[in-house]
Amino acid sequence: MQPESVSATQIEYDVQTEQMLLSMGPQHPSTHGVLRLALRTDGEVVLAAMPHIGYLHRCAEKIGEKLTVRQFVPYTDRLDYLAAMNMNLGWALTVEKLLGIEVSEKTMHLRVLVCELDRIASHLVGTCALGLDLGSFTPFMWCFREREKILNLFEALCGARMLYNYVVPGGVMAEPPRGWLEQCRQFLDQFQPVIEDLHVVLTTNDVFIRRTAGIGVLSPQTAISYGCTGPVLRATGVCWDLRRHGEPIYTRMYDDYQFHIAAQTDGRYPQHGRQPPVPGSAVLGDSWHRFYVRLLEIGESAAVVRQAIDKYSRLKGAPSGPIPMRTKLPQAAAYLETEAPKGQLGFLIIGDGSAVPWRVRIRSPSFCNLSAVEEMCRGCLLADVPAIVGSLDIVLGEIDR
Amino acid sequence: MADHLANWFHPSLDWLAYTIAGAAGAALLLVVALMVAAVSMWLERKISARIQDRLGPTRVGGRYGWLQPLADGLKVLGKEDIIPAQADKLLFRAAPYLAYAAAFCTYMVLPFSGRWVALPLDSAVFMFLAVASLEVPAIILAGYASGSKYSLFGAMREAAQVVSYEIPLALCVVIPVMLAGTLSLSEIAEQQRGWLTSWLVFRNPFVCGAFFVFGICALAHTNRAPFDLPEAESELVAGFMTEYSGFRWVVFFMAEYAAMFAICGLGAILFLGGWNGPIPLTDLLGLRYDAGPLAGWLGDALGAINFIFKCFLGITCMIWMRWTLPRLRIDQVMSLCLKYCIPLATLMLAGCMLWQYAMPGGVVHTVGNAGHSHSPVAECTQHRPHAQRRLSNPLSGPGAPENSSLRQQPRLLLEATSVLLRGN
Numbered sequence: 109m110q111p112e113s114v115s116a117t118q119i120e121y122d123v124q125t126e127q128m129l130l131s132m133g134p135q136h137p138s139t140h141g142v143l144r145l146a147l148r149t150d151g152e153v154v155l156a157a158m159p160h161i162g163y164l165h166r167c168a169e170k171i172g173e174k175l176t177v178r179q180f181v182p183y184t185d186r187l188d189y190l191a192a193m194n195m196n197l198g199w200a201l202t203v204e205k206l207l208g209i210e211v212s213e214k215t216m217h218l219r220v221l222v223c224e225l226d227r228i229a230s231h232l233v234g235t236c237a238l239g240l241d242l243g244s245f246t247p248f249m250w251c252f253r254e255r256e257k258i259l260n261l262f263e264a265l266c267g268a269r270m271l272y273n274y275v276v277p278g279g280v281m282a283e284p285p286r287g288w289l290e291q292c293r294q295f296l297d298q299f300q301p302v303i304e305d306l307h308v309v310l311t312t313n314d315v316f317i318r319r320t321a322g323i324g325v326l327s328p329q330t331a332i333s334y335g336c337t338g339p340v341l342r343a344t345g346v347c348w349d350l351r352r353h354g355e356p357i358y359t360r361m362y363d364d365y366q367f368h369i370a371a372q373t374d375g376r377y378p379q380h381g382r383q384p385p386v387p388g389s390a391v392l393g394d395s396w397h398r399f400y401v402r403l404l405e406i407g408e409s410a411a412v413v414r415q416a417i418d419k420y421s422r423l424k425g426a427p428s429g430p431i432p433m434r435t436k437l438p439q440a441a442a443y444l445e446t447e448a449p450k451g452q453l454g455f456l457i458i459g460d461g462s463a464v465p466w467r468v469r470i471r472s473p474s475f476c477n478l479s480a481v482e483e484m485c486r487g488c489l490l491a492d493v494p495a496i497v498g499s500l501d502i503v504l505g506e507i508d509r
Numbered sequence: 510m511a512d513h514l515a516n517w518f519h520p521s522l523d524w525l526a527y528t529i530a531g532a533a534g535a536a537l538l539l540v541v542a543l544m545v546a547a548v549s550m551w552l553e554r555k556i557s558a559r560i561q562d563r564l565g566p567t568r569v570g571g572r573y574g575w576l577q578p579l580a581d582g583l584k585v586l587g588k589e590d591i592i593p594a595q596a597d598k599l600l601f602r603a604a605p606y607l608a609y610a611a612a613f614c615t616y617m618v619l620p621f622s623g624r625w626v627a628l629p630l631d632s633a634v635f636m637f638l639a640v641a642s643l644e645v646p647a648i649i650l651a652g653y654a655s656g657s658k659y660s661l662f663g664a665m666r667e668a669a670q671v672v673s674y675e676i677p678l679a680l681c682v683v684i685p686v687m688l689a690g691t692l693s694l695s696e697i698a699e700q701q702r703g704w705l706t707s708w709l710v711f712r713n714p715f716v717c718g719a720f721f722v723f724g725i726c727a728l729a730h731t732n733r734a735p736f737d738l739p740e741a742e743s744e745l746v747a748g749f750m751t752e753y754s755g756f757r758w759v760v761f762f763m764a765e766y767a768a769m770f771a772i773c774g775l776g777a778i779l780f781l782g783g784w785n786g787p788i789p790l791t792d793l794l795g796l797r798y799d800a801g802p803l804a805g806w807l808g809d810a811l812g813a814i815n816f817i818f819k820c821f822l823g824i825t826c827m828i829w830m831r832w833t834l835p836r837l838r839i840d841q842v843m844s845l846c847l848k849y850c851i852p853l854a855t856l857m858l859a860g861c862m863l864w865q866y867a868m869p870g871g872v873v874h875t876v877g878n879a880g881h882s883h884s885p886v887a888e889c890t891q892h893r894p895h896a897q898r899r900l901s902n903p904l905s906g907p908g909a910p911e912n913s914s915l916r917q918q919p920r921l922l923l924e925a926t927s928v929l930l931r932g933n
Binding site: 128130136137138151152239240241242243244245246249250253309310313315316318319489490491492493494 | 557560561562563658659662665666734735737738741742743744745746832833834835836837838839840841
């Protein structure tokens with residue numbers, strides 16, 4: 109072709125920018141641990157995002173097939189290490205379902221209390237980490253300050269700050285120390301204004317809204333088809349929470365409790381206290397809604413903890429303790445899903461008559477939530493990738509198991 | 510100073526006198542720049558800590574951690590000096606020093622006080638903008654030379670950002686230049702002598718608006734949050750600084766703080782009266798060079814304190830904003846600067862021009878001295894003959910009478926705009 113014959117428009121049409129493969133992680137400040145995202149980018153536009161996992165794989169499921177059900181409890185701590193109480197609970201309830209054990213009412217209230225406190229701690233990290241991913245450092249410190257107070261409470265309860273080994277098959281490991289419930293109440297009293305602070309610096313912040321509203325939109329159908337659960341599913345407008353819709357062994361713990369499921373139904377969120385309105389630019393199922401649902405759930409969980417303190421202190425007696433270390437399992441299988449802060453956590457245990465399970469499997473909520481990232485990141489900008497991954501609130505310990 | 514030195518030497522050694530004087534001046538300015546960077550770093554750590562409910566540095570250098578920047582610097586000097594294998598070694602080494610040189614050279618024309626300026630240029634504003642924008646090539650160079658994809662992204666973002674904020678920044682700078690009728694920073698500040706009301710930002714509402722736009726562009730210029738996209742740590746690890754460590758990283762870091770102080774200084778001079786305090790203390794106390802060299806020196810020292818205080822006020826605002834706001838996205842930065850800041854700045858410029866025709870002395874002076882025909886410029890030039898020379902000098906033509914310098918503005922505006930646009 110002669111150079112003279114090439115018109116200017118033709119040149120422009122022929123010029124194509126080179127696609128680049130950008131490896132985001134496993135050592136990257138905003139991939140929440142050791143996630144690796146292989147991004148195919150054209151300039152700032154992300155054409156495809158492929159999550160690579162496995163950097164934190166510790167064979168948790170296989171270990172579960174070598175230990176008794178009591179011995180495995182500390183390993184569940186290490187699945188979602190930001191919400192270890194809920195991990196303990198999921199395992200404990202599954203074992204109880206398999207063994208046909210029923211714990212006392214007092215134990216149930218104590219379990220609700222610690223699990224909802226733990227949910228607050230987990231959501232605090234989830235919400236502030238999204239802020240951090242968008243470059244807002246201050247709310248991160250505020251949330252960690254509050255989380256620290258919850259960790260102090262747990263330390264007084266069971267001696268551990270992160271990996272509790274507290275909720276065990278059969279009951280709980282220890283009774284709360286004297287004055288502990290009062291400390292919980294004091295924590296909740298001073299905690300309420302912090303939620304409002306978070307609404308000011310993040311939820312209603314114009315820059316934050318611009319960065320999250322309409323970003324990473326997930327339709328309810330897509331969310332369900334990918335198996336997304338928890339706040340990620342509820343943010344798409346699906347009113348689904350296993351605390352209400354789960355199996356009886358789990359829902360009966362929450363039967364007496366008043367709380368709303370934080371999902372937008374009929375165009376509005378359940379009103380609970382002072383909460384800012386949804387901005388006009390937010391689309392149902394986007395990063396902003398996922399963030400907002402978590403903040404609302406923090407408020408709901410705080411209300412549940414208050415009720416649990418009252419209910420627990422009204423009952424006489426002590427909470428029940430753990431089952432014997434080498435309890436024999438029946439030749440049967442049990443599967444139970446519970447509502448962990450990140451989504452639906454499922455444990456499958458198959459017993460073969462010995463004390464050690466024959467098979468242990470874990471359904472990890474973050475794993476399913478992460479799988480939708482490919483769908484959500486297609487065509488977004490590079491700066492939106494942290495805004496999407498951060499809003500999913502994943503924990504790699506649980507994804508890799 | 511050079512002239513004094515030259516008297517001591519043989520006339521053939523004049524070059525030596527000028528070199529010594531230049532080196533001494535540069536050393537003095539470098540000390541100032543380093544001190545400013547150290548204090549800003551300390552301020553940043555302390556303010557961010559207080560915002561986040563922490564204490565910040567409390568150990569090195571007493572209760573308030575005054576020496577923390579020094580300790581940080583020493584620690585970083587001990588780090589391993591890494592140059593990546595794919596890096597363009599020469600450019601990789603040169604980039605941080607280029608960035609710092611660009612930020613530091615702006616101090617040359619920055620008047621700290623009446624006579625405390627290294628280079629009293631008549632076109633200081635132009636010089637400042639031209640030199641300050643040299644930091645951008647340095648950052649692009651760093652991003653390119655690192656041989657890392659994240660660094661390249663940072664460099665590209667810097668390039669996209671610079672074309673967005675430079676134009677509104679220049680437009681905002683033109684407004685005080687137009688009002689003052691000069692491109693000399695010393696002269697612009699000198700004209701704001703007097704009470705708080707003679708500061709240009711209070712001259713009319715359009716200047717106030719221009720100051721606001723200038724603030725946004727200044728944030729973007731210094732790559733500070735919410736405009737810190739070239740180094741966005743949650744997306745690009747550290748952007749153009751990803752591959753830097755040790756001393757070179759510190760130099761980049763100090764360049765940022767040096768640029769912050771410089772741009773705050775420019776804002777203080779153009780809009781906030783420069784070294785003139787809200788109360789004309791130096792005039793009331795008679796601390797002028799007419800009253801003797803000591804009095805003049807004291808007046809200058811007071812002025813420098815004033816100026817530095819204003820700069821740190823600006824830096825504090827920048828720090829405050831950084832620890833409050835999330836980061837914008839690159840397309841949002843560009844649309845903010847190009848779609849909102851440029852029209853707004855143009856509007857302010859046009860409004861200012863019209864206002865100036867209606868009330869040449871500014872709202873306070875025109876309404877307050879309704880009977881007087883004197884403009885504030887004419888008033889302030891009455892007791893300062895050297896200012897008259899300057900005022901008539903650079904752009905309004907050598908023969909123009911002083912009082913009519915304000916009437917020359919449309920032409921002056923055109924010239925200044927064309928100079929700035931050509932320059933950028």
